[in-house]
Amino acid sequence: MTTNSEQTKAHAWGLYPWHGQSEAERQLVHPDDLERFSLLWPYCKVLQRLGEAAEQGFIVLRYGESTFRVRPELFQPIAPLAFGFGGEVRLRRDRERTGVVVAIHWHYKQARPFFLIRCGQRRAAGRYWAEELLPRLESPPQLPSSRG
Numbered sequence: 001m002t003t004n005s006e007q008t009k010a011h012a013w014g015l016y017p018w019h020g021q022s023e024a025e026r027q028l029v030h031p032d033d034l035e036r037f038s039l040l041w042p043y044c045k046v047l048q049r050l051g052e053a054a055e056q057g058f059i060v061l062r063y064g065e066s067t068f069r070v071r072p073e074l075f076q077p078i079a080p081l082a083f084g085f086g087g088e089v090r091l092r093r094d095r096e097r098t099g100v101v102v103a104i105h106w107h108y109k110q111a112r113p114f115f116l117i118r119c120g121q122r123r124a125a126g127r128y129w130a131e132e133l134l135p136r137l138e139s140p141p142q143l144p145s146s147r148g
Helices: 004-010 034-040
Strands: 013-015 046-054 059-063 066-070 086-092 098-105 112-119 134-135
Touching: 034 066, 046 098
Parallel strands: none
Antiparallel strands: 013 046, 046 059, 059 066, 086 098, 086 134, 098 112
């Protein structure tokens, strides 16, 4: 049985500052995932830890639709995110404009994530901070009932 803290740890968001420049760093990625992980270039990207891999000593990280098996040594947890991959959002300044989160990057200088979204078939120009986005489906404000 898993506890809430184990589930939170298993599905944590975090950074994996991997460059893959040295043989030691390449050993941190499962050999079957190395080529795809190299193409992702995970530095400055926010990944989701899905839990332990079937292969001992590896964890599973997700970025978008892709998963990767890596050694846990480089994983750096961050605070939970306001929006995850595939999250439906709308812009706070233009509430009619909606989109889907397709990428999550980390701004090291500001120590916080920013989101890239797709509006329809096109990726929106620019990046968005969490406070610039709202969930797409927000409950309408409740009007007071008037009984008469």
